[in-house]
Amino acid sequence: AQSVTQLGSHVSVSEGALVLLRCNYSSSVPPYLFWYVQYPNQGLQLLLKYTSAATLVKGINGFEAEFKKSETSFHLTKPSAHMSDAAEYFCAVSDVQGAQKLVFGQGTRLTINP
Amino acid sequence: DSGVTQTPKHLITATGQRVTLRCSPRSGDLSVYWYQQSLDQGLQFLIQYYNGEERAKGNILERFSAQQFPDLHSELNLSSLELGDSALYFCASSVGTSGGLVEQFFGPGTRLTVL
Numbered sequence: 001a002q003s004v005t006q007l008g009s010h011v012s013v014s015e016g017a018l019v020l021l022r023c024n025y026s027s028s029v030p031p032y033l034f035w036y037v038q039y040p041n042q043g044l045q046l047l048l049k050y051t052s053a054a055t056l057v058k059g060i061n062g063f064e065a066e067f068k069k070s071e072t073s074f075h076l077t078k079p080s081a082h083m084s085d086a087a088e089y090f091c092a093v094s095d096v097q098g099a100q101k102l103v104f105g106q107g108t109r110l111t112i113n114p
Numbered sequence: 115d116s117g118v119t120q121t122p123k124h125l126i127t128a129t130g131q132r133v134t135l136r137c138s139p140r141s142g143d144l145s146v147y148w149y150q151q152s153l154d155q156g157l158q159f160l161i162q163y164y165n166g167e168e169r170a171k172g173n174i175l176e177r178f179s180a181q182q183f184p185d186l187h188s189e190l191n192l193s194s195l196e197l198g199d200s201a202l203y204f205c206a207s208s209v210g211t212s213g214g215l216v217e218q219f220f221g222p223g224t225r226l227t228v229l
Contacts, residue, residue, distance in 0.1 A: 043222045
């Protein structure tokens, strides 16, 4: 069964610092991978997705993620954090074939310090 | 705004009761998904419908049921409610169902509180 592990339930960085949110997946075949963001009292918004076209994926709001098959990782990065990036971030995986259900990690709450 | 609407926004009820959550997908989307977000279980997939038919099932309790109507809106029915059913319930929609490739757009959620 597919699964996703997000390392660190809380990450705190200073404004302007590098953001690194970690995600490792478990899947018998290369899956589709996603990062979603959830702002307070809102639904989930797609940041970016990996669908095997390119290993470095650029998303919205300056975020990007790199798919590393050898490490089964899909870490999310942003070079310079903004206060508006404070939110909860979810890594998710879905089947390449078959059902489209998303399997989510436990989430990482990102706090930005001024 | 994702284009997915959910009603009601908040729901407070008592144990043993039954509630219905409603979801309207984005215009043109045929697939609807239901997810539950709780503090102890995180975000979990419950069930998917495609053009009126059940397509996939996740960790959905027998006390829960869902359906998708001809106009493509969907309802999630929760019965014999327990305290542990308190959670945020999300609906998502997508255009089709081609093996995980298409993007799912999430609604704002319905927060259910069972007292």
